[in-house]
Amino acid sequence: MDLSSPHASFQARDLKILHTQHYITKPPCDPKIMTFGAFHTDHLLEIDWSDKMGWSRPMIVPFKNLELHPFSSCLHYAIECFEGSKAYKGPDNTIRVFRLDCNMLRMKHSAKRLSLPDFDGHELQKCIEALIKVDQDWIPDHPGFSCYIRPTLIATEEALGVRASSKAKLFVVLCPVGPYFPSGLKPVRVFCNTITIRSYPGGVGEYKVAGNYAPTVLPLKEVQKIGFHQNLWLLPDGLVQEMGVCNLFFYWKNKQGENELITPMLDGTILPGVVRDSILNLAKQLNKFKVTERKVYIQEVVEAIAEGRMIEMFGCGTGVMVQPIEAIGLNDKIYEIKYNPNLNSGELTHQLYQQLNEIQTGGKPHEWISII
Template identity: 45%
Template sequence: MGFSKSRPLFSSAARRLSASPASYLLCRSWQHQPKFCPASTLAASEPVGASLSAANISIERTAAPKEKLPPTKLVFGHTFTDHMVQIPWNDTDGWLTPKILPYQNLSLDPATCVFHYAFECFEGMKAYKDSNGSIRLFRPDKNMDRMSKTAARICLPTFDHDALIKIIAELVKLDGDWIPSERGYSLYLRPTLIGTQASLGVAPPKSALLYVIMSPVGPYYPTGFKAVKLEATDYAIRAWPKGVGDRKLGANYAPGILPQRMAASRGFQQNLWLFGDEGYITEVGTMNAFFVFQLPDGKLELATAPLDGTILEGVTRDSILALARERFDKDKWVISERKFTIQEVADHAKAGTLVEAFGSGTAAVVSPIKEISWRGQPIAVPLQAGKETGMVAEQMAQWIAEIQYGEVEHPWSVLLN
């Protein structure tokens, strides 16, 4: 397939952990015409009190540690560790003291704005144990950047990225014995930011709470890859241009459940989200989508939808693109971020030039696809002989896991001291 394993990794890439506000916020010009303006122009003139700091973390250890399940009994997102982070914010004082507390319920007024107007965003990231028992985070700077952009888009406070990574690192180290040592297991981290002002009225919240919870998880495919069947979906739309499909908002997820249940009732595991009369491919379920095509000149193309505002800026997506550009033979591969349609996929399948397809995301890393139903007709997606995956998906899963578990030293893998 033209992989070039001899090429070096990104040995000189430095992680940028400083705060970065959202790229754009909806605002109005002096002519009262809606437009998008750089968030930094607002942040520079609006005092927000104290910045988020990791220097004064308060830690309260639990007096009643939970019993840990055997790794083989773990169900994704059902078991949670002993501790959590809570960091309040208000528009007068800014960020208050970060606290690591025993895992506990939140107490919120029924009028709290998160319940009524969806002032909520979150991230999904993981911590891993390497063969030496050391703990590693995978590209946390990317998660912090995306979360800060999402927060700014819905008028929640942004934060210093490096400070939040340090706070999360203290939580992970405190509950580090919750991370199973077996290869394939990890600790799923869920940083969440909600508006907490108790009032009925659509306005920027004057108070907020950033909290982090953690859940030990097993391999997404414990017995090996299981390729999925998709239903190409155009009767419902996941996201649209100039909307918030590129932000990790809780409000983006609930509307996708009904179409997924409808697809499941017809025997499909997920939706392949299409957009517009042209049927542009955007995402698969809650994952980014990749397709491999053979081109007329004999080259292979790894294609995924562009970051045009309708798809999430996936950390795994970015990792796959970066590794492909670094390690694939440039004489044999074209790496594309472009618009393409379900009709193009169907044409490639008919011509025998559809090579493979897969989704990418934090939970599964890659999810191979074996069939797409479009207008009631199946589009068969090739797999490797005797396997439930294509070659590119398999290779990417291996390369990324080697970095995540510290088997290959790489700046994406952040070692916690």
């Protein structure tokens, strides 16, 4: 994977580490307490950039608040992008990082789309691994727990005006997180949103930029009021995109009578998820059914459910890994989706979830795991 940059980048060999003198009390490994994003570790990584000086020296410093000028571009024009990955404790107490190189590549693409400075992804990965080592005691060693990695790149030019920023800050924070489903997988109900459009062809749906997320908060609140957990995003013609902030998969018997796992193709309107790509690879390796990426329309989804051809349906993403779906609402109808009540998911959904978990937390080497 080419993560290089044609421009001068910061180098991990120049990394300076300043250890904190005031260590934070770690929370207990209780999934009700250690929820997503509730706690941070003792340190963070920061690297500044300006068009005059280029990248500064990478620094790992005690966790602190950021100081931003009120005119900073990120605060007014959402010129910022971010990523999400995870590190796990293996059974031999090693630290296992899952496909961080893929996150580096996607972040470089997002930065380019926002005219933010490019960087060498391999060098950033090395700096992040150094941060994880410094705060490795924060990585929970309990099953289902992990350390969430959040790299962020923001525009910090101290002037108003919509233009490419002359200054930027790249920072990385870590947070220990418990299992998304403390009592095991739990299916959700999703509502097909025919009013709000998350992204449109030619837009920025394929980039992990801040502006894609804020507008989804109100529609989420609205569907939760009527008994659903998330939105299923569509285009006006019924083209299926994503579920909330997750990619979507459908496992059905197609009209040719074949068992098929299908997911919306990467057409520029949906995020190219790292877990999505992982599931596609794992499914193809099973060699038990057809695996397809193509345009999927909600009309054919509800038709498959009505005809009894939908076997199971799920979403996926870094936070949740795999999210079973038990029902979808479309207009004034609710379509129930079968799942195994003993597994709280479909059988294939559960199998893929178990395979991902074994790769991430097991003791065996894997091409998707960096051991640090």
